[in-house]
Each structure stands twice: as structure tokens, then as C-alpha cells.
Amino acid sequence: MKKLRLIPAAAVLAVPVALGLLAAAPAVSPGQDIREVAQDPVWPMPSPNEWYWHRPDDRLTQAQVDAALSGVKSGFFWSVTNDWKGPLVKAAANKRAVEFSYTAGRELKLARVSPKLLASLRLYYAASQPQGQKWLVTVNLTTQSVIQVYFESETLARAFIDAAASAANLAGITLEEKLGRGFAVSDLTPVQAQALGKSRVDSALVSMLAFGGPAEMAGLRLFDLITEVDGVKVRNADHLVTILDAAPPGAELRLTCLERVEAADGEGAARVWKPRTVVWRMPLRP
Incomplete structure (x- = not known):
């Protein structure tokens, strides 16, 4: 499977407010620019983990679920909340x-x-x-617990997501990703608001x-500041x-x-914020 561009995504155990989006034009700055931003003290990247979109195929039959998980013979399994940790030797779902x-x-x-406790599965x-x-799959539960499962290949990780979603x-149970989620937002910190010349913290x-x-296909970019929705x-x-x-x-x-971009006449890591509009449709519910 072809790999997409890599930039860090937020820490899996400190999840911001998640949203859903639907489609239109590609986005995201080149990898080198992203890595420069990662060392910025005002706009730091939260984690080295890179989030990949995978909308689960939850239509597998039980026989297909068993077949998908038959290839899971190694990996690593970890849940801080439940004190589960060790090499994974087998996975099953029904x-x-x-x-x-x-x-x-x-x-x-x-x-x-x-399966009734599953909220989302992220890659x-x-x-x-x-x-x-x-390749890491986070199994996010409705109890706010998170299980982390590491796999040797992207194919096995995606197969596990489909199998677990089908069991749900x-x-x-229909998982969150079926509604079209693909980005998350958080509040500005006071320091970030000050860097934007704002007297108070607002926007997302x-x-x-x-x-x-x-979200990426609709044109949103990492560190976009959403200031208005339909005015x-x-x-x-x-x-x-x-x-x-x-x-x-x-x-x-x-x-x-507001999009954070490199200043045309700036030196070094100078940045400016440019206004723009992203048009998208609310996802249709399954």
C-alpha cells in the first residue's frame, strides 16, 4: 500500500476534540516545513506519531473476521489503564x-x-x-481507556481495524469513523493567542x-485556525x-x-497568517 506524506499527529492518550469532514482539495505543507514548526516553542507538535486515515469496513462476516485476524501472530499489546502489557501472539473478535x-x-x-465499549479505532x-x-492501532473505549496494539505491517494493522469494527x-455498534472524522481541534493557549495579537483566547x-x-482532502491544514462557520x-x-x-x-x-504560512519577504522561520475559506459537506450518517 502506498504511503502518504508523514507529519506528526497528536499524542494518542491526550486526544483533543474530534470532528468530521467531507471532501474537496488536497492540503498539508511539505514535510520539511512541518518539522521546522515542530521545534517552534509557540506552535509545538504534540507527538511523533503520524495519524493515517482509515474508515473501517465493518461489513465483514464472522468468517471474514476470523480470516483477517488469522495473520496476527506477532505484535505488541499495551493498556496502561488495565495494566495489560506484553508481546501479542493472537487476536480474535466476535x-x-x-x-x-x-x-x-x-x-x-x-x-x-x-465490542459494545469500542468508540473508535485509529491508525x-x-x-x-x-x-x-x-504500525499502531489505538482502540479507544467509551470508558475513556485506550488500548495500543503495535503491528509489523500496515496491512495487518488495517485488517485488525476492519475486523474489530465488524465485530462491533x-x-x-457503529464506530465514530463511519461518520467521516478526519481531524481534531483544540483551544488556543494564552501564548498562542498573544502571538496572534489577540486579547483573549477564541477560535479553534x-x-x-x-x-x-x-479533512485533508477538503483543504484543511494542520494549525489552521477556524474563526467562523457560515459567518x-x-x-x-x-x-x-x-x-x-x-x-x-x-x-x-x-x-x-487563518492559515499559518511562511512570509514571502520573511527571513528564517518567519510566518504569517492568511485568511481563506474551506467549503465542505457534513458527512452523511451510515
Whole structure:
């Protein structure tokens, strides 16, 4: 599978407010520019993990789920909340449970999670991971717990997401990604607001962006500052979510943004913020 451009995404355990988007034109600055921003003390990148878009195929039958997971024979499994940690040797899923067999020392252990607790499954490339298992799937639960599963290949990681999503679907649960999520926002910090010449913190900052996702394809960029939606001024990240939640599926919205770009006559890492508008449609519900 062809790899997309790599930029760091936000830390998987400190998730900002997630949103959904649908489609139109490509985005994102070249990788070198992103890495320069990563060392900026005012606009730091939150994590070395790179978020990749994967809308789960949750239509697999139980037999297809079993076949998809038959190739999972190695990896690494970790959940801080439940004190689960060790090499993964097998994974299984059905409408009653998503199961992880892993080793702790010389002991083989089994961890089970109800598919009804699954909220979302996200795919990351963990570039800083020292071993070969760099493809990370975060299993985000409705209890706010997060399970991290590392795989040797992107293919296995994507197959696991489809299998777990299908198990949830067999249990009557539709995951968040089916609504078209592909970016997340957070509030400006006081220092960031001051850098923009603002006397108060407002608007919503695009702090996560999935490669190949609907948000990127619609034209949003990492660090875009969303100031208005259809002329309504955005007070903060939660306010933006409220506005979008109120829009009906399929509605076309105009997002007024400020884009952080390199100054045409600037020196070194000088940046300016340019206004622009992103037009997109609210995702249709499955």
C-alpha cells in the first residue's frame, strides 16, 4: 500500500476534540516545513506519531473476521489503564468480545473487551518506535481507556481495524469513523493567542489531521485556525463542535480559517497568517 506524506499527529492518550469532514482539495505543507514548526516553542507538535486515515469496513462476516485476524501472530499489546502489557501472539473478535492473547514473562494471558465499549479505532505510524512494529492501532473505549496494539505491517494493522469494527457492528455498534472524522481541534493557549495579537483566547486550532482523510482532502491544514462557520464566530473548540453537531447531514458549510504560512519577504522561520475559506459537506450518517 502506498504511503502518504508523514507529519506528526497528536499524542494518542491526550486526544483533543474530534470532528468530521467531507471532501474537496488536497492540503498539508511539505514535510520539511512541518518539522521546522515542530521545534517552534509557540506552535509545538504534540507527538511523533503520524495519524493515517482509515474508515473501517465493518461489513465483514464472522468468517471474514476470523480470516483477517488469522495473520496476527506477532505484535505488541499495551493498556496502561488495565495494566495489560506484553508481546501479542493472537487476536480474535466476535460480537461478544475482542480478545488479545499476549505473554507476560513466561505466562500466556488473555485480555477481553466487549465490542459494545469500542468508540473508535485509529491508525498511526510510530516513527520513534525502536522495533519493527511501527504500525499502531489505538482502540479507544467509551470508558475513556485506550488500548495500543503495535503491528509489523500496515496491512495487518488495517485488517485488525476492519475486523474489530465488524465485530462491533455485529454487536449493533457503529464506530465514530463511519461518520467521516478526519481531524481534531483544540483551544488556543494564552501564548498562542498573544502571538496572534489577540486579547483573549477564541477560535479553534486544527491540532490533528489524518493523512488521506476527508479533512485533508477538503483543504484543511494542520494549525489552521477556524474563526467562523457560515459567518458565526467560533469562541473555542467546544463551540465549534456544537455548531457542527447542529448542522444536518449533507449540509454545506463555509469554514473561515487563518492559515499559518511562511512570509514571502520573511527571513528564517518567519510566518504569517492568511485568511481563506474551506467549503465542505457534513458527512452523511451510515
